[in-house]
Amino acid sequence: MPLVEINFDGIIGPSHNYAGLSLGNRAATAHAGQVSHPREAALQGLAKMRHNMALGLTQGFLLPLPRPNLGFLEAMNASTATDPALTAAAWSASSMWTANAATVSPAPDTQDGRCHLTPANLITMPHRSHEWPETARQLAVAFADPAHFAHHSPAPPCFGDEGAANHMRMCANHGEAGLELFVYGRSGGPFPARQHEQASRAVARGHGLDPGRTLFIEQNPEAIAAGAFHNDVVAVANERVLFCHEQAFVEPEEAYAAIRKRLPEAEIIEVPAAQVSLEDAISSYLFNAQLVTLPDGSMALIVPTDARENSAVSRYLDGLIASNGPIRNILPVDVRQSMANGGGPACLRLRVVTDPAVVDQRFLLDAAKADRIGQIISQYWPETIAPAELGSSALASVVVAARLALVAALDLPELA
């Protein structure tokens, strides 16, 4: 079986809420305090997975982490009465954005020929900083075979790492050795630069990447200041194609030249600011799209519905299709509940290029499993959560029971 790209989507957890915890994430800040709809959110996420599976793509999933994380409150010597922000941090469903779960380097890129995974430490945001131990535990179950997978400890907490959201891979096709691109930010702007260069370098060394096929690129501080808190808000790559905003990188021409030197077949589609402003790119999440290769070899861009609702972006997309370039299809998906927290289609998935046969089959989706997941969500996920409800013991029981029902339905007792 050749290596294929598998998208592991985070199943949106039953405590999904809008607590406004992520400074620099404009959507999350704008929706702070609103009532969330966890059931609808999770069904939207599941519909995206079904949509992509129907395109002939291999689809996997990761489970929501146990919430509320009372261990986090305990470590803070806090109780739910102490501080609403700490309580919200303990309840956060933010592990749904599996693009931040880990950085993954597939077997063809690494020295020992195994697929390497490093969980992201996510230290910049308190509500995300306590994800990694449970994430690592889950990754160890899903990718358990040591002949094919190597698991690393997260980067030390002095250097922030946000995982695959700041990592892109370009290659002639998925199964061949690729060029790995690590995008980092520099602090000093109005918002935190969440990816530290040293964390990216540590991950690349740990994965045993060939330095000749690894690039470290600085994110444009203007992009971070405009709300691109992760690189995947302004750029996405798939195989030989890089699709990015003109203002994504601090030295774009240098970055493009370095890419072309190492991958002569690279096709860089740079979206001019004159056609799509940084503001429009970030509010529409045009780049937080899944750029995928379909079974017929053509590429499709799976965009949030918001991208078609922005007139400048929609006009650009019409032109892109008419241009006869490598991206042949624009496919909108509705993930509005996640989008309201700054998480588009690309945030919701972790890409792992591997042979599906060597993955724990319980994490791979098929139609029957999707139905089972859908039934559990419909039966157990709360319909709404107002931020003031976080901390309620009645809601905690509902959230815990919902996740355990999912764990049981998917036969994953290790994760109970």
Ligand code: SUG
């Ligand atoms: O880390 N939002 C997430 C969104 C992550 C998007 N992921 C990628 N771009 N790959 C974040 O900022 C908001 C949660 C809250 O405010 O309650 C949040 O964590």
